[in-house]
Amino acid sequence: MLKFLCGALLALGTVVGPSAQAESVLFLNPGTPREVFWTSYSQFMQAAADDLRIDLRIVYSDRTSEITIGQAREALLGPSRPDYLVFVNEESVAPEILRLAKGSGVKLFMVNNALSPDQMRLLGARPDKYPDWVGSLVPNDEEGGYLMLKELIRLHPPAAPGQAIDLLAFSGLKITPSAQLREKGMRRALAEHPEVRLRQLVYGGWTRERAYEQAKLLFKRYPQTSLVWTANDEMGFGAMQAFEEAGGKPGKDALFGTINNSPAALRALLDKRLSVLLGGHFSLGGWALVQLHDYDQGVDVSQYGGRDRQIPLLQVIDRAQARRLLAMGSAQNFGVDFHKLSARGRPISYRYPFSLQTLMH
Structure with a gap:
C-alpha cells in the first residue's frame, strides 16, 4: 500500500479522491467512450469502486496504442501517481508499460489481455523480476x-x-x-x-x-x-x-x-437476427477491483485461485438470460454487493465467484 504517497500529495495540497485512506486506481481503457462494450465496462468498474470506496479514475485511448503508452508514462513517471495502474495488453503495450513502471512504486494489474506466450518468453516475466506487477485477470477467450x-x-x-x-x-x-x-x-x-x-x-x-x-x-x-x-x-x-x-x-x-452483451446485441438475440451470443466479460474490471481491494487490505490473493487467473466469463447467453441482462442494465450498481465477494477471513478453499451467475443472482 502506498499510503505515504497519499500523504505526500495531501501535503502538497492535492486532494486524493474522497478520502485520504482510499486506494487510488487509474484504469487505461483501450476503447473509446462511444463503444458500448468499453463504456459498460467502465460503468461496472465504477459501481465496484463506489461500493468498495476506491478512488477510481478512467481514461480512454481511442484504440491508439501510442496514447495508451503516453497515459501510462504520465501515470508512472508524473507527480500524481496512482497506487494501482490497471490496463489491457491491447496491441501488445504491456512490455513497454512494465518497463516504464520499474521503480515507480505503482502496482500493476492486467485485465482482458495478459502477456502472450511470446512476450512471457522475451520478458522472462517472473514475479520476482516485476515485483510491482501484482496479477492479471482474463476471460476464457x-x-x-x-x-x-x-x-x-x-x-x-x-x-x-x-x-x-x-x-x-x-x-x-x-x-x-x-x-x-x-x-x-x-x-x-x-x-x-x-x-x-x-x-x-x-x-x-x-x-x-x-x-x-x-x-x-x-x-x-x-x-x-x-x-x-x-x-x-x-x-x-x-x-x-x-x-x-x-x-x-x-x-x-x-x-x-x-x-459482447451490449443492449443492441441482446435485443438482436431476442429478435433472432443474432443466433449465438456470448458475453459476461464486461465485468472483468469490476472483479479486478474486488481483488485489488483485498490485496490493498493485506489479503494474499494468490492463495485464492492464483496471482494470474483466467475465469470462465464467456458463456452462451440464452434468450431468458438476455431479457434479465437487459433489465439489469438499468439497475443501480448492477445489483451486486461487491463487499460480499471479498476473500478476507475466508478459508483457503474459497474462490472468487466472478461469473455471469453472480451478476444475475
Whole structure:
C-alpha cells in the first residue's frame, strides 16, 4: 500500500479522491467512450469502486496504442501517481508499460489481455523480476471462440451429402491476445467439423465500419455463406448490415454469432437476427477491483485461485438470460454487493465467484 504517497500529495495540497485512506486506481481503457462494450465496462468498474470506496479514475485511448503508452508514462513517471495502474495488453503495450513502471512504486494489474506466450518468453516475466506487477485477470477467450462456432454449427441444418457449409470469420486485431485466442478456439471447433469450410478469415479491427466494408466484398465473393463468426458485436453488426444490403436475412439465410452483451446485441438475440451470443466479460474490471481491494487490505490473493487467473466469463447467453441482462442494465450498481465477494477471513478453499451467475443472482 502506498499510503505515504497519499500523504505526500495531501501535503502538497492535492486532494486524493474522497478520502485520504482510499486506494487510488487509474484504469487505461483501450476503447473509446462511444463503444458500448468499453463504456459498460467502465460503468461496472465504477459501481465496484463506489461500493468498495476506491478512488477510481478512467481514461480512454481511442484504440491508439501510442496514447495508451503516453497515459501510462504520465501515470508512472508524473507527480500524481496512482497506487494501482490497471490496463489491457491491447496491441501488445504491456512490455513497454512494465518497463516504464520499474521503480515507480505503482502496482500493476492486467485485465482482458495478459502477456502472450511470446512476450512471457522475451520478458522472462517472473514475479520476482516485476515485483510491482501484482496479477492479471482474463476471460476464457479461446473457449469463447470455440463455443460460438460449435453452437452456430449445432443450430445450422445438416449439410447434404457431399456438400459443405460455408463460413466467414471476422477476427479483431492480429496482435491482440484476445483476438488470437478467440480465433484459435474457432479453429479448434472447425477441426471437429470437416463439413464446415472456412472461406476466409479477415481482421476487422473490432470496428463496425471496417467489418462492414470487408463483408460487402466477402458476401459477393462467397454468396453461399450461411455461417458468420465474429469476434465482437461491433463487427457482427457491420457484417449483418452488409448481408442485409445484399438481400439476405440474418438468422434465416445465414446464422450470425458474436461476443459482447451490449443492449443492441441482446435485443438482436431476442429478435433472432443474432443466433449465438456470448458475453459476461464486461465485468472483468469490476472483479479486478474486488481483488485489488483485498490485496490493498493485506489479503494474499494468490492463495485464492492464483496471482494470474483466467475465469470462465464467456458463456452462451440464452434468450431468458438476455431479457434479465437487459433489465439489469438499468439497475443501480448492477445489483451486486461487491463487499460480499471479498476473500478476507475466508478459508483457503474459497474462490472468487466472478461469473455471469453472480451478476444475475
